[in-house]
Structure formats: structure tokens, C-alpha cells
Amino acid sequence: MTSDMLENFLKYEKENLVRITRNEEKQLMSVKYNLNSDTFEGYDEAPQGLSWSLPYMLDARGIVLDSVTGEIVARPYPKFFNYGENALAQWVTDYDTMTVTDKLDGSLVIYSNYQNRNIFASSGSTISEHAVYFRNWFEQHLSKDELEKLFSFGKTYTLLFEHIGPNAKIAIDYPEEKMVLHGMIETATGKSISYMKVQKTAQQLGLEAIHEEPITKLSDLKKWMAGHNDAYTEGLVVTFQKRGVTTRLKFKTELYIELHYMLSRAQGLFSDLSMTTFSKRGREIVLDAYYNNEIDDLIALNDRAKPAILKLITTIRELTQAFNTFVQEHGEPILEVRAVYFKTHKNAPAMAYIWASGGNAEDMVRKYV
Numbered sequence: 001m002t003s004d005m006l007e008n009f010l011k012y013e014k015e016n017l018v019r020i021t022r023n024e025e026k027q028l029m030s031v032k033y034n035l036n037s038d039t040f041e042g043y044d045e046a047p048q049g050l051s052w053s054l055p056y057m058l059d060a061r062g063i064v065l066d067s068v069t070g071e072i073v074a075r076p077y078p079k080f081f082n083y084g085e086n087a088l089a090q091w092v093t094d095y096d097t098m099t100v101t102d103k104l105d106g107s108l109v110i111y112s113n114y115q116n117r118n119i120f121a122s123s124g125s126t127i128s129e130h131a132v133y134f135r136n137w138f139e140q141h142l143s144k145d146e147l148e149k150l151f152s153f154g155k156t157y158t159l160l161f162e163h164i165g166p167n168a169k170i171a172i173d174y175p176e177e178k179m180v181l182h183g184m185i186e187t188a189t190g191k192s193i194s195y196m197k198v199q200k201t202a203q204q205l206g207l208e209a210i211h212e213e214p215i216t217k218l219s220d221l222k223k224w225m226a227g228h229n230d231a232y233t234e235g236l237v238v239t240f241q242k243r244g245v246t247t248r249l250k251f252k253t254e255l256y257i258e259l260h261y262m263l264s265r266a267q268g269l270f271s272d273l274s275m276t277t278f279s280k281r282g283r284e285i286v287l288d289a290y291y292n293n294e295i296d297d298l299i300a301l302n303d304r305a306k307p308a309i310l311k312l313i314t315t316i317r318e319l320t321q322a323f324n325t326f327v328q329e330h331g332e333p334i335l336e337v338r339a340v341y342f343k344t345h346k347n348a349p350a351m352a353y354i355w356a357s358g359g360n361a362e363d364m365v366r367k368y369v
Contacts, residue, residue, distance in 0.1 A: 003065075003069070003070025003071070004055075004070075005055075005056050005059070005065065005070060005072070006065055006067075006069075006070030007070070008054075008055050008056050009029075009031050009056065009060065009065070012054070012057070012060070015037075015039055016034060016037040016038075016039055016040075017033065017034055017037055017039060017040050017051060017054070017057070018031050018032060018033055018034050018057075018060050019031075019032050019033075019034045019124070019293050021124055021125040021126070021127065021128075022067060023125075023126045023127050026117065026119075026126070027066055027067050027068055028064055028065070028066065028067060028073060028114075028119070028126050029064070029065050029066075029067040030062060030063070030064050030121055030124055030125050030126055031059075031060045031062075031063050031064075031065065032060055032061060032062055032123065032124045032293055033051075033057060033060045033061065033079065033293075034293060035293070035295050035296045036290050036291075036293060036295055036313070036316075036317075038317045038321070039051075052079070052086075052088065057079075058078040058079045059075075059078050059079075060079070061076055061077065061078060061079045061123065062074075062076045062108065062110055062121060062122070062123035062124055063075055063076060064110070064112070064119060064121055064126060066114070072187055072188065073112060073114040073119055073187070074110050074111070074112035074114070074119050074121055074158045074187065075112075075158045075185050075187050075190055076108065076110050076123070076158060076160055076185070077160065077183060077185070077248065078190075080247075080248035080249065080250060081249070081250065082249075082250045082251070082252065083238075083249045083250065083251050089249055089250075091218050091249070092240040092242075092247050094242060095240040095241060095242045095247075096241055096242050096243065097194075097240070097241045098216060098238065098239070098240050098241075099194075099195045099212060099238070099239045100212065100213045100214075100215040100221065100236055100237070100238050100239075101182060101195070101210045101211065101212050101213065101236065101237050101239070102210055102211045102213065102233075102234075102236060102237075103234045103235045103236055103237045103250060103251070103252070104162040104164050104180060104182070104210070104234060105164065105170050105171055105172040105174075105234040105256070106162040106163050106164035106165075106168050106170065106174070106180075107122065107123075107130060107162070107163045107168055108122065108123045108160065108161075108162065108163075109121075109122070109134045109160070109161035109162070109163050109179060110122070110123070110158060110159075110160060111134075111138075111150070111154055111158065111159045111160075111161065112154045112157070112158045112159070112187055113151055113152075113153075113154030113155045118135065118150075118151065118154065119154070120132075120134045120135040120138070121134075122134070124293060134163065134179075137163075137179065138150065138179070141179075142205065142206065143206065146204070146205050146206050149204050149205060150205055153184075153201060153205075156186060156187065156188075157184045157185060157186055157187060157193065158184070158185045158186075158187045159181060159183075159184055159201070160181070160182055160183035160184065160185070161179045161180060161181050161182065161207075162179070162180045162182055162210070163177075163178075163179055164177070164178050164180065165177030165178060171234075171256065172231065172232060172233075172234060172256070173231075173232075178207075178208060179207055180202075180207065180208045180209070180210055181198055181201060181202040181205070181207055181208070181209050181210065182198070182209070182210035182237075183198060183210075184197060184198050184201060191244065192239065192241065192246045195209075195212055198210070199212075213236065215236075221236065221238070221251065224236070225251060225253055228253060229253045229254055229255045230253075230255060231255065233253055233255075233256065234252060234253065234256045235250065235251045235252040235253050235256060236250075236251045237249070237250055237251075238251070269281070269282035269285060269286075269305060276308055277308075278308065278312065283312070283369060285298070286298065286309055286312055286313075287316070287365065287366055287369070290313065290316060291362060295309070295313065312369070315369055316365050316369060319361070319365050319368070319369060320361040320362075320365060323360075323361040323365075324361055
């Protein structure tokens with residue numbers, strides 16, 4: 001008997017609302033929301049855009065399930081937003097506890113233990129290069145005793161780390177490679193574990209815990225942000241808890257956002273100062289983000305470029321739909337069909353050329369967008 005969560009995710013996959021990466025060998029599946037889908041509504045006005053309010057959609061941020069039973073194998077944080085971004089990202093005034101921690105500029109590492117097997121994952125896969133790297137890092141840097149403790153913790157909790165360092169740079173330079181523990185979630189229930197427990201667990205693993213800031217009011221948080229608007233700070237994460245319900249908010253410094261803007265300029269995202277015309281490299285950056293399901297991160301960190309990025313995404317979707325329609329009308333090409341097509345259609349339109357060559361919609365988009 002499959003779980004309700006699994007059934008919903010499989011339904012969403014058919015509707016192109018989530019992407020599922022499967023690990024057939026271990027009977028696992030990683031689920032992540034698909035902002036690239038033309039059916040996903042949620043760029044600006046979530047949850048008014050409806051998609052974020054669908055059952056379990058906020059959980060589709062790298063959650064790992066048993067692909068047969070639907071049992072939750074690893075449970076990272078549900079999707080949470082930048083303060084003020086939408087109706088789900090408002091300041092909470094009624095809470096039991098409030099914790100403010102630093103936000104690090106690295107890659108999310110998800111760890112749990114399922115059926116006595118270590119499970120390492122990125123935000124979208126248990127079999128990606130990142131996931132393999134994370135596994136190797138822990139095996140090389142933790143002692144036998146620490147690995148046994150990690151194994152034990154993983155039977156009950158999903159441990160969430162940030163991988164930072166020179167080889168994991170996004171915008172901030174961290175001189176030393178580290179795995180920093182910033183959260184623990186009870187895998188079966190989704191209950192968030194206290195900062196004190198997180199700190200103690202990190203000590204037992206010989207690792208750092210995320211730093212807590214002594215902030216209790218929004219006004220003090222804004223003062224902190226203004227006083228730490230430097231090249232070494234991304235921002236803060238605020239966690240509210242009320243009778244077992246957890247709400248998280250992200251805050252990013254103005255300089256951090258500016259660093260990403262400058263990085264985009266340095267990468268040559270645009271060929272003009274008005275940020276309306278993408279350079280060749282810029283198109284590649286957007287396409288890579290689109291097909292890696294990371295377009296939300298690109299948009300969040302390049303707010304000035306958002307209109308141009310969304311316009312390009314519209315073009316990508318239109319080309320994809322047109323190509324898929326063409327394939328439906330003409331069928332899947334076989335070698336004999338291609339040979340005849342090339343012989344009789346020497347000046348074939350781009351779409352037909354890609355089709356006859358055995359290409360797919362992504363090939364079409366990358367060549368002609």
C-alpha cells in the first residue's frame with residue numbers, strides 16, 4: 001500500500017509539477033518542485049498561484065521517499081521563502097520559541113539512515129555527483145566513532161548540513177571547506193529539533209553547528225542586517241515554533257544580493273547595461289538553471305534580471321511546446337525516416353531538423369533559443 005504523499009507526487013510528476021530522480025538500485029526517489037513547468041504557478045504570488053498550496057508541494061524540496069512503499073526516507077526543510085516574498089513569508093507574532101541563525105552560502109547536504117543504509121542527498125538527488133561527494137567527505141573526515149554516531153542519529157533524524165568552502169563557492173569566499181550542521185528534523189513526523197540539540201549533535205560529530213544570533217525582535221534583526229552588510233555574510237534564517245508548527249523565513253543582506261548581481265555581470269549574463277539582451281554565456285546560464293531545476297535560485301539572486309529571465313523562460317516553454325506538438329504529429333523518427341527527410345528537405349526548418357536528427361526539445365531550445 002502506497003502513501004498519500006507518494007500518490008500525490010506521482011500525480012504531480014505526470015502533471016509536470018515536480019521532478020523525480022530515481023535511484024532504482026536502492027528503491028529511492030528524490031522529489032523537487034518544478035518551477036520550469038508551464039503548469040506551475042508560484043513565481044510571484046504564491047500561494048495565490050495555487051501550486052504552493054497543493055498537498056505536500058512545500059515538502060518537495062529534496063524529500064526522499066521509498067519508491068515502493070512511500071515511506072519517508074529523508075526529510076529536509078519544507079520550502080520557505082524570503083521575508084515579505086509572499087503570503088507565506090510574513091513575520092510571526094504569536095509563537096512559543098524563536099531562533100535566529102546565520103545563513104550560509106553553500107550547498108545543502110541531506111543525511112539520514114534508512115534500513116541500516118547511509119543516505120546522502122543533494123536537494124534533488126541521491127545519486128548526483130554532489131551526493132557521492134558528500135558521502136566521500138564524511139567517510140574521509142569523520143572518525144569511526146563519529147561515523148557510528150552519525151549512523152545512529154540518522155535512524156531517527158534527517159540531519160541537514162551546509163557544504164561551504166573554496167570548491168563550493170557561490171558568491172561568498174569561505175577559505176576552509178566545512179560541513180556545518182544547521183538543522184535536524186524527525187524523519188517520520190517532520191518535527192523540527194531544537195537548536196540546543198543541533199549544537200550538541202554537531203559536537204558529538206566533531207563538526208560545527210550553525211551560529212545562533214541573540215535576536216528576538218524584527219527591529220533588532222533589521223539592525224543586525226544593516227550592521228553586517230559585508231562580503232562575508234549572506235543573511236539570517238528565523239525559525240518560529242508554535243505548538244509543534246514550524247515557520248521559517250529567510251533574510252538576505254543587500255550586499256549579498258548585490259554580489260550576485262555583480263557576479264552575473266562578471267559572468268556576462270547580459271550584453272547590455274539595461275539587462276534586456278542576454279549574452280551567449282548568459283543564455284547558457286539561464287538554460288542550465290532551467291534544466292537543472294534551479295531557476296528559482298537564479299531569479300531570487302538576480303532580482304533586477306527577473307523580467308528578462310522570465311521572458312526567456314516563456315520563450316523556452318513556447319519552443320518546447322511547439323517541438324512536442326511537432327513530434328506528436330510526425331511520430332518518433334527512425335533511421336529510414338531521417339534519411340528520406342534529409343534527402344527531400346534540404347532546407348528543413350530548425351524544428352524539423354532537430355526532430356529528424358533524433359534530438360529532443362532541450363536540444364531544440366539550446367540550439368535555437
